[in-house]
Amino acid sequence: DPTFTMNHQGLPSGNNGYTIKSDIYADSQIEFIKNYMNNAFYIAYQANFNNTYYKFNADYTGVELAPEITTAKQAVGNVIDLQALVDMYVLNEIAKDLDFDWSSIYLSVNMTAEGNKKITFEAPWDFDSCFGIINRENCSATTDMYAANNANPWIQLVKDEDWFWDMVYEKWAEMKEY
Numbered sequence: 001d002p003t004f005t006m007n008h009q010g011l012p013s014g015n016n017g018y019t020i021k022s023d024i025y026a027d028s029q030i031e032f033i034k035n036y037m038n039n040a041f042y043i044a045y046q047a048n049f050n051n052t053y054y055k056f057n058a059d060y061t062g063v064e065l066a067p068e069i070t071t072a073k074q075a076v077g078n079v080i081d082l083q084a085l086v087d088m089y090v091l092n093e094i095a096k097d098l099d100f101d102w103s104s105i106y107l108s109v110n111m112t113a114e115g116n117k118k119i120t121f122e123a124p125w126d127f128d129s130c131f132g133i134i135n136r137e138n139c140s141a142t143t144d145m146y147a148a149n150n151a152n153p154w155i156q157l158v159k160d161e162d163w164f165w166d167m168v169y170e171k172w173a174e175m176k177e178y
Contacts, residue, residue, distance in 0.1 A: 047075035
């Protein structure tokens, strides 16, 4: 499967490698996916760390300033499915999965006419490191925040944002009912 690396804007990252799990017919498709992912990360990074708001250009090949965007949440929400990110975060905080900070995360983007064209966190898997299949005491023994303090660059993007924690608390309250 084709792979590419990303620029995480200096944020901690356990692994910069991404593998494309899709039918790829041309190098131009790999390049488009790589640029899309890097640009989406850049948009989110600039919004959260520099209060500068960008959006994709019309063909999703670059970014441009977006004066109509007035909040970091709005800028990030234009490129990342925020509820999917919160759901994945909460799951991995509960599980304290060692792999969450460097591998085993499925991301998708639906670029069809009907698609939302946002990065969506999907298909959680690979929990052997946290559910006792592999004996890694340092993960299961922690009682502190785990996923919030690991090297997952997507969480590093949002972990200091009040709007992110508001969404996490809302999800937790919803789950607590059950």
